Amino acid sequence: MENILTINNLTKKYGALTAVNNLSFSIEKGNVYGILGPNGSGKSTTLGIVLNVVNKTSGDFKWFDGNIDTHNALKKVGAIIEHPNFYPYMTAVQNLQLVCKIKEVSEEKITEKLKLVGLLDRKDSKFSAFSLGMKQRLAIASALLNDPEILILDEPTNGLDPQGIHQIREIIRTIASQGTTILLASHLLDEVEKVCTHVVILRKGVSLYSGSVDGMNASHGFLTMQSNNMELLQTALEGNPAFGIVKREGEFLIAYLNAPMDASEVNKLLFEKGISLSHLVKRKESLEEQFLELTKQN
Numbered sequence: 001m002e003n004i005l006t007i008n009n010l011t012k013k014y015g016a017l018t019a020v021n022n023l024s025f026s027i028e029k030g031n032v033y034g035i036l037g038p039n040g041s042g043k044s045t046t047l048g049i050v051l052n053v054v055n056k057t058s059g060d061f062k063w064f065d066g067n068i069d070t071h072n073a074l075k076k077v078g079a080i081i082e083h084p085n086f087y088p089y090m091t092a093v094q095n096l097q098l099v100c101k102i103k104e105v106s107e108e109k110i111t112e113k114l115k116l117v118g119l120l121d122r123k124d125s126k127f128s129a130f131s132l133g134m135k136q137r138l139a140i141a142s143a144l145l146n147d148p149e150i151l152i153l154d155e156p157t158n159g160l161d162p163q164g165i166h167q168i169r170e171i172i173r174t175i176a177s178q179g180t181t182i183l184l185a186s187h188l189l190d191e192v193e194k195v196c197t198h199v200v201i202l203r204k205g206v207s208l209y210s211g212s213v214d215g216m217n218a219s220h221g222f223l224t225m226q227s228n229n230m231e232l233l234q235t236a237l238e239g240n241p242a243f244g245i246v247k248r249e250g251e252f253l254i255a256y257l258n259a260p261m262d263a264s265e266v267n268k269l270l271f272e273k274g275i276s277l278s279h280l281v282k283r284k285e286s287l288e289e290q291f292l293e294l295t296k297q298n
Protein backbone atom coordinates (compact mmCIF):
# COMPACT_ATOMS: atom_id res chain seq x y z
CA MET A 1 0.00 0.00 0.00
CA GLU A 2 1.32 3.42 -0.98
CA ASN A 3 2.09 5.73 1.92
CA ILE A 4 0.99 9.33 1.47
CA LEU A 5 2.53 10.57 4.71
CA THR A 6 4.70 8.94 7.37
CA ILE A 7 5.33 10.64 10.70
CA ASN A 8 8.10 9.34 12.96
CA ASN A 9 8.63 10.39 16.59
CA LEU A 10 7.53 13.93 15.84
CA THR A 11 7.91 16.38 18.72
CA LYS A 12 7.13 20.10 18.97
CA LYS A 13 8.00 22.13 22.03
CA TYR A 14 6.92 25.70 22.74
CA GLY A 15 9.28 26.56 25.59
CA ALA A 16 8.37 24.26 28.47
CA LEU A 17 5.19 23.09 26.77
CA THR A 18 5.32 19.96 24.63
CA ALA A 19 2.52 20.45 22.09
CA VAL A 20 3.30 17.26 20.12
CA ASN A 21 5.07 14.46 21.94
CA ASN A 22 6.86 11.68 20.06
CA LEU A 23 4.03 11.19 17.59
CA SER A 24 4.19 8.45 14.95
CA PHE A 25 1.59 7.34 12.44
CA SER A 26 1.25 6.86 8.73
CA ILE A 27 -1.38 7.68 6.17
CA GLU A 28 -2.12 5.22 3.41
CA LYS A 29 -3.67 6.14 0.10
CA GLY A 30 -7.43 6.02 -0.15
CA ASN A 31 -8.37 6.16 3.55
CA VAL A 32 -9.99 8.90 5.60
CA TYR A 33 -7.96 9.74 8.70
CA GLY A 34 -9.09 11.68 11.72
CA ILE A 35 -6.84 13.30 14.31
CA LEU A 36 -9.18 13.38 17.26
CA GLY A 37 -8.53 15.21 20.51
CA PRO A 38 -9.81 17.97 22.78
CA ASN A 39 -8.76 21.61 22.37
CA GLY A 40 -5.04 22.07 22.82
CA SER A 41 -4.15 18.40 22.23
CA GLY A 42 -1.78 19.22 19.36
CA LYS A 43 -3.90 18.58 16.29
CA SER A 44 -3.30 21.92 14.53
CA THR A 45 0.37 21.87 15.46
CA THR A 46 0.76 18.44 13.86
CA LEU A 47 -0.95 19.61 10.67
CA GLY A 48 1.13 22.81 10.68
CA ILE A 49 4.38 20.82 10.88
CA VAL A 50 3.60 18.48 7.99
CA LEU A 51 2.47 21.49 5.92
CA ASN A 52 5.76 23.28 6.63
CA VAL A 53 4.20 26.25 8.42
CA VAL A 54 5.35 25.20 11.91
CA ASN A 55 8.92 24.10 12.64
CA LYS A 56 9.31 20.74 14.35
CA THR A 57 11.58 20.35 17.36
CA SER A 58 12.60 16.75 16.59
CA GLY A 59 11.52 13.64 14.74
CA ASP A 60 10.65 13.59 11.08
CA PHE A 61 7.96 13.15 8.49
CA LYS A 62 8.04 12.24 4.86
CA TRP A 63 5.54 12.68 2.07
CA PHE A 64 4.94 10.07 -0.63
CA ASP A 65 7.49 7.57 0.70
CA GLY A 66 10.17 10.29 0.59
CA ASN A 67 10.39 10.12 -3.20
CA ILE A 68 10.03 13.89 -3.60
CA ASP A 69 11.07 16.81 -1.41
CA THR A 70 8.52 18.47 0.85
CA HIS A 71 8.22 21.61 -1.30
CA ASN A 72 7.18 19.62 -4.36
CA ALA A 73 5.16 17.11 -2.33
CA LEU A 74 3.02 19.96 -0.97
CA LYS A 75 1.96 20.79 -4.53
CA LYS A 76 0.01 17.51 -4.39
CA VAL A 77 -1.65 18.42 -1.09
CA GLY A 78 -4.84 20.46 -0.70
CA ALA A 79 -5.17 22.01 2.76
CA ILE A 80 -7.56 24.26 4.65
CA ILE A 81 -6.09 25.01 8.04
CA GLU A 82 -7.32 28.53 8.61
CA HIS A 83 -10.54 30.42 8.02
CA PRO A 84 -11.36 30.61 4.33
CA ASN A 85 -9.72 33.71 2.95
CA PHE A 86 -11.29 35.08 -0.22
CA TYR A 87 -12.00 38.53 -1.60
CA PRO A 88 -15.45 39.55 -0.31
CA TYR A 89 -16.34 41.78 -3.30
CA MET A 90 -15.53 39.09 -5.85
CA THR A 91 -17.84 36.24 -6.86
CA ALA A 92 -17.20 32.58 -6.11
CA VAL A 93 -16.00 31.90 -9.62
CA GLN A 94 -13.79 35.03 -9.73
CA ASN A 95 -12.17 34.00 -6.45
CA LEU A 96 -11.45 30.52 -7.81
CA GLN A 97 -10.03 31.99 -11.04
CA LEU A 98 -7.62 33.99 -8.91
CA VAL A 99 -6.63 30.86 -6.96
CA CYS A 100 -5.93 29.10 -10.28
CA LYS A 101 -3.61 31.95 -11.30
CA ILE A 102 -1.76 31.87 -7.97
CA LYS A 103 -1.45 28.07 -7.95
CA GLU A 104 -0.63 28.06 -11.68
CA VAL A 105 -3.32 25.51 -12.48
CA SER A 106 -5.81 25.55 -15.33
CA GLU A 107 -9.27 27.06 -14.80
CA GLU A 108 -10.98 24.08 -16.42
CA LYS A 109 -11.73 22.37 -13.08
CA ILE A 110 -13.65 25.31 -11.57
CA THR A 111 -17.12 24.20 -12.71
CA GLU A 112 -16.55 20.58 -11.66
CA LYS A 113 -15.37 21.57 -8.16
CA LEU A 114 -18.15 24.13 -7.63
CA LYS A 115 -20.63 21.40 -8.56
CA LEU A 116 -19.00 18.95 -6.15
CA VAL A 117 -19.47 21.33 -3.22
CA GLY A 118 -23.01 22.32 -4.28
CA LEU A 119 -22.18 25.91 -5.21
CA LEU A 120 -22.51 25.88 -8.99
CA ASP A 121 -25.82 27.75 -8.90
CA ARG A 122 -24.20 30.39 -6.64
CA LYS A 123 -21.04 30.78 -8.72
CA ASP A 124 -21.84 34.39 -9.59
CA SER A 125 -22.74 35.44 -6.03
CA LYS A 126 -20.28 37.60 -4.14
CA PHE A 127 -18.27 35.85 -1.42
CA SER A 128 -19.52 38.45 1.09
CA ALA A 129 -23.07 37.14 0.57
CA PHE A 130 -22.12 33.58 1.48
CA SER A 131 -23.07 31.83 4.73
CA LEU A 132 -20.24 30.33 6.82
CA GLY A 133 -21.07 26.88 5.44
CA MET A 134 -20.91 28.16 1.85
CA LYS A 135 -17.58 29.86 2.56
CA GLN A 136 -16.23 26.59 3.92
CA ARG A 137 -17.52 24.71 0.87
CA LEU A 138 -15.87 27.26 -1.44
CA ALA A 139 -12.62 26.71 0.45
CA ILE A 140 -12.93 22.97 -0.19
CA ALA A 141 -13.55 23.61 -3.90
CA SER A 142 -10.48 25.85 -3.95
CA ALA A 143 -8.28 23.25 -2.25
CA LEU A 144 -9.38 20.66 -4.82
CA LEU A 145 -8.66 22.74 -7.94
CA ASN A 146 -5.39 20.94 -8.65
CA ASP A 147 -6.83 17.46 -7.89
CA PRO A 148 -4.60 16.87 -4.87
CA GLU A 149 -3.64 13.38 -3.68
CA ILE A 150 -4.71 14.31 -0.16
CA LEU A 151 -7.07 16.88 1.31
CA ILE A 152 -6.26 18.20 4.79
CA LEU A 153 -8.95 19.91 6.86
CA ASP A 154 -8.66 21.41 10.34
CA GLU A 155 -11.99 21.29 12.20
CA PRO A 156 -14.00 21.49 8.97
CA THR A 157 -17.41 21.85 10.62
CA ASN A 158 -16.50 24.29 13.41
CA GLY A 159 -19.13 26.98 13.87
CA LEU A 160 -21.57 25.54 11.33
CA ASP A 161 -25.27 24.85 11.91
CA PRO A 162 -26.51 21.22 11.75
CA GLN A 163 -27.43 21.52 8.07
CA GLY A 164 -24.02 23.03 7.22
CA ILE A 165 -22.29 20.26 9.21
CA HIS A 166 -24.23 17.60 7.33
CA GLN A 167 -23.38 19.15 3.94
CA ILE A 168 -19.65 19.30 4.70
CA ARG A 169 -19.59 15.69 5.93
CA GLU A 170 -21.43 14.52 2.81
CA ILE A 171 -18.94 16.39 0.62
CA ILE A 172 -15.99 14.81 2.49
CA ARG A 173 -17.52 11.37 1.98
CA THR A 174 -18.02 12.05 -1.74
CA ILE A 175 -14.44 13.28 -2.17
CA ALA A 176 -13.15 10.17 -0.35
CA SER A 177 -15.30 7.88 -2.49
CA GLN A 178 -13.63 9.36 -5.57
CA GLY A 179 -10.27 8.14 -4.24
CA THR A 180 -8.81 11.25 -2.59
CA THR A 181 -7.11 10.52 0.72
CA ILE A 182 -8.34 12.75 3.55
CA LEU A 183 -6.82 13.86 6.84
CA LEU A 184 -9.01 15.91 9.13
CA ALA A 185 -8.56 17.23 12.65
CA SER A 186 -11.60 17.24 14.88
CA HIS A 187 -12.56 17.39 18.53
CA LEU A 188 -15.86 15.65 17.75
CA LEU A 189 -15.99 11.91 18.27
CA ASP A 190 -19.18 11.51 16.25
CA GLU A 191 -17.63 13.41 13.32
CA VAL A 192 -14.69 11.03 13.22
CA GLU A 193 -16.98 8.01 13.62
CA LYS A 194 -19.23 9.17 10.80
CA VAL A 195 -16.59 10.27 8.32
CA CYS A 196 -13.28 8.51 9.02
CA THR A 197 -11.95 5.00 8.47
CA HIS A 198 -8.88 5.54 10.69
CA VAL A 199 -8.15 7.64 13.74
CA VAL A 200 -5.28 8.92 15.86
CA ILE A 201 -6.48 10.02 19.29
CA LEU A 202 -4.33 12.72 20.88
CA ARG A 203 -4.19 14.03 24.43
CA LYS A 204 -1.62 16.65 25.36
CA GLY A 205 0.31 15.82 22.19
CA VAL A 206 0.54 12.11 22.98
CA SER A 207 -1.10 9.46 20.80
CA LEU A 208 -3.45 7.31 22.89
CA TYR A 209 -4.84 5.22 20.06
CA SER A 210 -3.94 4.85 16.43
CA GLY A 211 -5.79 2.46 14.17
CA SER A 212 -9.08 1.77 12.47
CA VAL A 213 -12.28 3.37 13.70
CA ASP A 214 -13.79 -0.13 13.82
CA GLY A 215 -10.91 -1.24 16.03
CA MET A 216 -11.69 1.60 18.41
CA ASN A 217 -15.23 0.22 18.67
CA ALA A 218 -13.98 -3.24 19.47
CA SER A 219 -13.10 -2.51 23.08
CA HIS A 220 -12.98 -5.54 25.36
CA GLY A 221 -14.24 -3.61 28.35
CA PHE A 222 -12.79 -3.01 31.79
CA LEU A 223 -12.95 -4.44 35.29
CA THR A 224 -13.42 -2.74 38.61
CA MET A 225 -11.69 -4.72 41.39
CA GLN A 226 -10.94 -4.62 45.06
CA SER A 227 -8.81 -6.87 47.25
CA ASN A 228 -7.30 -6.72 50.73
CA ASN A 229 -3.87 -6.38 49.07
CA MET A 230 -4.25 -3.70 46.40
CA GLU A 231 -0.50 -3.39 45.71
CA LEU A 232 -0.19 -7.10 44.95
CA LEU A 233 -3.30 -6.92 42.78
CA GLN A 234 -1.95 -3.97 40.81
CA THR A 235 1.43 -5.67 40.27
CA ALA A 236 -0.25 -8.87 39.07
CA LEU A 237 -2.45 -6.99 36.60
CA GLU A 238 0.35 -4.79 35.29
CA GLY A 239 2.52 -7.85 34.67
CA ASN A 240 -0.15 -9.53 32.55
CA PRO A 241 -0.38 -8.63 28.84
CA ALA A 242 -4.13 -9.32 28.86
CA PHE A 243 -4.53 -6.00 30.68
CA GLY A 244 -3.84 -2.54 29.27
CA ILE A 245 -4.19 0.55 31.43
CA VAL A 246 -4.40 -0.27 35.15
CA LYS A 247 -5.24 2.60 37.48
CA ARG A 248 -6.39 3.30 41.03
CA GLU A 249 -9.73 5.06 41.42
CA GLY A 250 -10.56 5.68 45.06
CA GLU A 251 -10.72 2.31 46.79
CA PHE A 252 -10.98 0.41 43.50
CA LEU A 253 -8.55 -0.66 40.82
CA ILE A 254 -9.69 -0.25 37.22
CA ALA A 255 -8.11 -2.53 34.60
CA TYR A 256 -8.79 -2.29 30.86
CA LEU A 257 -8.75 -5.55 28.93
CA ASN A 258 -6.55 -5.96 25.85
CA ALA A 259 -8.22 -9.25 24.96
CA PRO A 260 -11.62 -10.82 25.58
CA MET A 261 -11.82 -12.33 29.06
CA ASP A 262 -14.83 -12.86 31.32
CA ALA A 263 -14.95 -12.06 35.02
CA SER A 264 -14.70 -15.70 36.16
CA GLU A 265 -11.46 -16.18 34.16
CA VAL A 266 -9.99 -13.07 35.76
CA ASN A 267 -11.01 -14.31 39.19
CA LYS A 268 -9.40 -17.73 38.58
CA LEU A 269 -6.21 -16.17 37.21
CA LEU A 270 -5.80 -13.94 40.27
CA PHE A 271 -6.77 -16.69 42.72
CA GLU A 272 -3.93 -18.81 41.32
CA LYS A 273 -1.60 -15.95 42.24
CA GLY A 274 -2.92 -15.99 45.80
CA ILE A 275 -5.11 -12.91 45.37
CA SER A 276 -8.73 -13.07 46.45
CA LEU A 277 -11.09 -10.36 45.31
CA SER A 278 -13.74 -8.74 47.45
CA HIS A 279 -15.19 -6.88 44.45
CA LEU A 280 -15.19 -7.68 40.73
CA VAL A 281 -17.41 -6.06 38.10
CA LYS A 282 -16.92 -6.16 34.35
CA ARG A 283 -18.30 -3.40 32.17
CA LYS A 284 -17.95 -2.09 28.62
CA GLU A 285 -17.96 1.62 28.04
CA SER A 286 -19.72 3.27 25.18
CA LEU A 287 -17.35 4.73 22.61
CA GLU A 288 -18.12 8.18 23.93
CA GLU A 289 -17.24 7.17 27.49
CA GLN A 290 -14.01 5.60 26.24
CA PHE A 291 -13.07 8.76 24.38
CA LEU A 292 -13.84 11.00 27.36
CA GLU A 293 -11.92 8.66 29.66
CA LEU A 294 -8.92 8.56 27.31
CA THR A 295 -8.80 12.29 26.82
CA LYS A 296 -9.66 13.35 30.37
CA GLN A 297 -7.28 16.11 31.45
CA ASN A 298 -5.45 14.99 34.56
Ligand SMILES: Nc1ncnc2c1ncn2[C@@H]1O[C@H](COP(=O)(O)OP(=O)(O)OP(=O)(O)O)[C@@H](O)[C@H]1O
Pocket: 014, 017, 018, 019, 037, 038, 039, 040, 041, 042, 043, 044, 045, 046, 187
Ligand atom coordinates in the same frame (compact mmCIF):
# COMPACT_ATOMS: atom_id res chain seq x y z
N1 LIG B 1 2.57 29.50 18.63
C1 LIG B 1 2.41 28.93 19.82
N2 LIG B 1 3.11 29.33 20.89
C2 LIG B 1 2.98 28.74 22.10
N3 LIG B 1 2.14 27.69 22.34
C3 LIG B 1 1.41 27.23 21.32
C4 LIG B 1 1.50 27.82 20.01
N4 LIG B 1 0.65 27.14 19.19
C5 LIG B 1 0.06 26.18 19.95
N5 LIG B 1 0.50 26.25 21.23
C6 LIG B 1 0.11 25.34 22.33
O1 LIG B 1 0.34 24.01 21.92
C7 LIG B 1 -0.71 23.16 22.38
C8 LIG B 1 -1.35 22.45 21.22
O2 LIG B 1 -2.08 23.40 20.45
P1 LIG B 1 -2.84 23.03 19.10
O3 LIG B 1 -3.44 24.27 18.55
O4 LIG B 1 -1.95 22.23 18.22
O5 LIG B 1 -3.99 22.06 19.64
P2 LIG B 1 -5.32 21.64 18.94
O6 LIG B 1 -5.54 20.23 19.36
O7 LIG B 1 -5.30 21.92 17.50
O8 LIG B 1 -6.40 22.53 19.67
P3 LIG B 1 -7.41 23.60 19.08
O9 LIG B 1 -8.48 22.81 18.41
O10 LIG B 1 -7.88 24.32 20.29
O11 LIG B 1 -6.61 24.46 18.12
C9 LIG B 1 -1.67 24.05 23.17
O12 LIG B 1 -1.36 23.94 24.54
C10 LIG B 1 -1.37 25.43 22.65
O13 LIG B 1 -1.64 26.41 23.62
